[in-house]
Amino acid sequence: MTSGCGHLKVQLEKGAGNLYNIYRRLLQIIYPSELKLYQMKAALIRCDVRGCTARQHELLLCTQCNTCRCLNHINEHAAKTSTLGKRHDFAISLEYGHIFCNDCHDYVYTAEMERLRTEAYDSNQRFLGLPRSGQWSLNTHCIEPIAITSSSNIADHSLRGIVNLGNTCFMNSIIQSLVHMPAMRDYFLSDQHTHPNTSKSVCLMCMVNEAFQELLQPNWEEPVVLKQLLGFLWSSSKQLAGYHQQDAHEFLITLLELLHSHSKPIESPILSTDCKCVIDKIFTGQMQSDLTCNSCSHVSVRVDPFLDIALNVPIPVNGELEAITLEKCLDRYVQNETIPCTNCEKCGGRGLTKQLTFKKLPIVAIFQLKRFHHEGQLRKKISSIVRFPMELDMTRYLTAYHTDASQFDSNKGSCSALKRQYNRYELYAVVQHSGSMDTGHYTCFVRRGQQWFKCDDDAVYAVPPSTVSMAECYLLFYQTTALKFQSPMDTST
Template sequence: MATTTLTPTSATPKLIKKAGSNEAETPTSPMQTSFGCHHIQPLMKAARQQAIDFYTKIIEGIRKDGNVGGKTYKSSHSADTTSQSTYICLQCSNVSSNRERHRKDHPFSVESNLGFVYCHDCRDFVYDPTFEEIRTGHETKKRKHLDLSSDDRRLMSSHAVSTPCAATGLRGIYNMGQTCFMSVILQSLIHNPLIRSFYLSEGHKSSDCDRDACTSCALDDIFTKFFEEEKHEGYGAVPMLQGCWKGGGGLAGYSQQDAHEYLGFILNSLHTAIADEDDEEGVMKKDGKDCECVIHQTFGGLYKSTVTCSSCKNFNSTLDPFMDLSLDIRVSPIGKKKKLPMTNSVQTVKEIPPMDLTECLDRFTSTETLGSDSEYKCRKCDSTEGAKKKLSLCRLPPVISIHLKRFSHSRTLKESTKIDTRVRFPFVLDLKPYLSSPPRKAAGNDMKTADDESKEAESPANYSLSKPVYDLSSVVVHKGKIDNGHYISYSKQGSEWFRFDDSMVVQVDEKEVLRAEAYMLFYVAQEFNVPA
């Protein structure tokens, strides 16, 4: 019997046919050679009959009319009943309202609606022949008629690929000559839920693309290799590098590049590859305000710039698209007294204290004064005395990229320096304080009305946020000096954090992530609505 694994990151179930499986084999026989995953095999060998008996009892219970046992779970206060799916432990009587493992040595749960087996180690539903035979054997005759025919199963098998339990996307990328700037951005895209969903659901088909050195085809190949092959060694991103050399201009060659500049290049390159260039409407949407491609729908937002005249208080508001937020970092040192250990004397030392990410956002959205030398002239009163300018976030994307300006370039000294100020960043970021207030009625005929501004801000994002609260997804770190440095990154998978240093992948704790000298931060919205 073929074994099927349903992967949450894929749009459709993928059929896996294990080597050595026998279609005519009796699932409950001791000669079983095919298992739903390699974690089930030890259980079936050590306590096969007990597992079968307990699973049978669970299936009979959830199929029984009026039974609420599988819907009753223990909360912190008492036993509660829910209409949602619960998870019944396969090795004891525990019922949980979520997929969290209640005991380390109990790795399997049974979903209470359809009886599917969930493996906590694989973090996925697994389809074991023994349990599947029991589950389908207890279904009604009407449901049995919905089972696939042998011809349909052969068709699925011939058009499916295997998805091993270990193919979870945790894989490093080889450094092919100072290409760490590319690797860290690619890792952030791999762990971006919307980009991952797009490519794993065949949003871009390489077989249908005739573009030369296409970066979208290269990224599609990366997702295929990372999520369909059970390999742990590094991956050589040669097709992606070739695409960068051909279309990236200054990115060609083996010199060190800036990760933030590469992010801008790869997002624009992916947008160009995904969007239909033959569509005239698509060409008109290149500014990103109304583009419906997955790149702009994932990263594209709008911020509002409001300029208020100091004389007549007339204001003018404009909306501009952004793909990331570039924030300034404090560079002014503060004098701090320190006691010298040898002489017991006190010396004043200038240090740059750490700052919070919210302080950077406060500076970004603070009011800026435009003086008389700013060439500002009010459209209403023709005053040149100055104005006040303020930025605010108007439309937030599902994934927001934050760039911290660590590299300072001086035109007078003609040199570049790196700013080492430590920026403390949170795991959960609330952007509500930085959102625009409801638009006011514009004064004068030379500006947009409040209704026009609202329509422009609301047009047409496929994803709408339920609340402006984000979870940290990835962190890009630049180590070393500006002319001789190295990029590494951290990304979260499930509830665990991993450090990606070229081809090396290491699990780390949250403290190491928070201590990182962040250069770029990627936050994913906790809740957003996907259109039907």
């Protein structure tokens, strides 16, 4: 994005008031604050070129007519109008709200345009009952996407590996996954953390901040050594101490809890709805448990916070691996479960039906596939194949969806239906476990821009998405797309 567009400058000199008025009216469609404007936007979300399957964030609306084209086809419209002597040089992004210059083939802006865009964005947030612009930016464009070959045999020249200090692949995989989560990356790279004035002489947040800074430097030839961080974690958590192999999920939860305690001098416990620290802000969601009496239909509701979502993986039958999807695992997670030996708190009747749903989704959703099975003395790993999507819609697992699914029917034009975009997630990291429970090894796949990389301790190299999709996934890190299309100049929370 640039503010130095000569074509935009010429247009403004011809009539700044007219262009800004057009921009203001179009922003009302991009960031609607009325239901009829949402319906108008919904009618525009497709490229005019027959057969084009471009998604919403790739679509542009001409500022001088109602032509809607994707990035690949908008130049054809500009060229045609220019031939007819009617230059349609500018278009507006249906998702970003930014002006696109066909001559520069780039997004352009002025300070006044950015002010108008922010005002429209805040108005839309108020309409949806969502947070407005705040002090901390969670946009995903601080680091430009990189273009690199997808060959798995070529080392990447911008991502750094982490030295294995002795069975520390579990730590390396988790750190790489967190570093490449846009929400976490943007927080640390924008210098949001400052060492609190507390009795703690050592700050874990400061250590992680330094790790982020090191790992995101382009000094790819020299891997990072996290000796100080490992030593601190050993001293802070007895179960993590020593050179024997640890569980990556256990390490992740312990690390997040420790980061919470070091993020701010607050007394709120981890997973508290009153806590405003960065860890709770990014990772904490709310789970609702409904217990329905089979006799009197009384419903007992309980809401609990969560950091991650643990999903059961089917055990192979007759030695055959069952192919299953992440969505099927989630379907089983929220399906009704009969609890026959429990009494109703109201009528005393025996037998309840339990259902779990998500009352509030986090910014980053972490899924743990429960592959390690313990039953008495029996310990084994479940190697069932689990397919997972690059994009995940969590709408049908929400409490509100199970209460009234019709409000999420986009055909009914409901305001709530438009909130579905805040339930959509994109995959950014996958931690996989190979081998057995006793001799296994952790690696991870992380995403930068549209390119995926495999991180195997100090070795990092580019891989195609097909390699990622075949991973023996153990942990999946998804981030909501609601933050994806904010401007780098935004201060949206």
